[in-house]
Amino acid sequence: MSKGKLAKFAELKEMPNVFQNFNWHQPQLINHLGNEVDYKNQWHEQVFGNNNPIVLELGCGYGEYTVAMAQQMPNHNIIGIDIKGNRIHMGAQWLLENRVNNAIFVRTSIELLANYFGEQEISEIWLPFPDPFRRDSKSNRRLTSGYFINIYRQIMEPDGIVHLKTDSTLLYEYTLESIAENGCTLLEEHYDLYGSNPTNALLHVKTRYEKLNLSKADTIKYIKFKL
Ligand SMILES: C[S@@+](CC[C@H](N)C(=O)[O-])C[C@H]1O[C@@H](n2cnc3c(N)ncnc32)[C@H](O)[C@@H]1O
CATH class of the missing domain: 3.40.50.150 (Vaccinia Virus protein VP39)
Incomplete structure (x- = not known):
């Protein structure tokens, strides 16, 4: 594993717009404070603070669609999902730097989605x-x-x-x-x-x-x- 990847993983853990699952067999999400969070049926209220429709980009890689949708669809909430943290890192950092608040990233397997969404x-x-x-x-x-x-x-x-x-x-x-x-x-x-x-x-x-x-x-x- 390259050093670049390790640095990105460390930074990803601290990003407030990223939630991560680290264990396929225990499908909890961990936030930037290291706390376990469960937003099933509560993403609107707890995460986005509005009732706008939620759109998922699955296998988002570097998150180009998540970033584009966040900009082009300001009345929607966007969630980019991928198993690879070093890729998600790019989109998540862009959102933070540009203060775009209607999108986040979740690092997990798509197979586990029903654990996280109602x-x-x-x-x-x-x-x-x-x-x-x-x-x-x-x-x-x-x-x-x-x-x-x-x-x-x-x-x-x-x-x-x-x-x-x-x-x-x-x-x-x-x-x-x-x-x-x-x-x-x-x-x-x-x-x-x-x-x-x-x-x-x-x-x-x-x-x-x-x-x-x-x-x-x-x-x-x-x-x-x-x-
Ligand atoms: C071919 S790449 C495409 C990435 C991006 N959508 C693009 O067009 O550049 C497929 C992506 O899906 C992710 N992926 C594949 N299967 C997955 C799964 N079961 N759960 C989460 N991510 C998955 C991979 O990590 C990879 O980033």
Whole structure:
């Protein structure tokens, strides 16, 4: 592990806009004071101090979407979630330096979400460039599998919306099948997102992963569906 990573982990622990889980088997969140916190059904009152809809960015990496949504959607509360603390560090630091208060980060496994959020507490989920898990034997780990859709259903409003952006044709086709198989409603899909000239400014945000792979990908794909 590089020294840079260790320094980032130490700083992350002290950030008031970051909550971390350190043990898969004990899914508590720890705040910047080292205290265990439980905000299930209380994120609005206890953390954001308003009743604005809560949007999750899952597998947020460096948090580009969390930061962009916090700026472009001031009447929403945004939570970026990733297992990798050194990546979250960048977005969390940016929010602190720029005094943006409608977004935070949670470092945890997405599998544990139902421990932290209550029924209907989340209104929208963004999945920018999740790992496609190319092997069929790992298809359950794709963030649009039935396994994850079931987790999202435990925490989302009945009409909750999920956005997927990917460069993977495999994940794009798999997601369209998963939407049908799991009784979700397809709202919009583009095999070539940028070719469709999207008007939603958020769709033009380019994450670290997208920038790295843009030249290799034939097209960027986008799917929007309702649970
Ligand atoms: C391919 S990267 C994409 C990162 C970012 N969304 C982007 O576009 O640059 C996938 C990210 O998802 C995170 N991730 C994958 N599976 C996860 C899980 N089960 N729980 C939490 N984070 C996960 C990884 O740590 C990684 O940062």
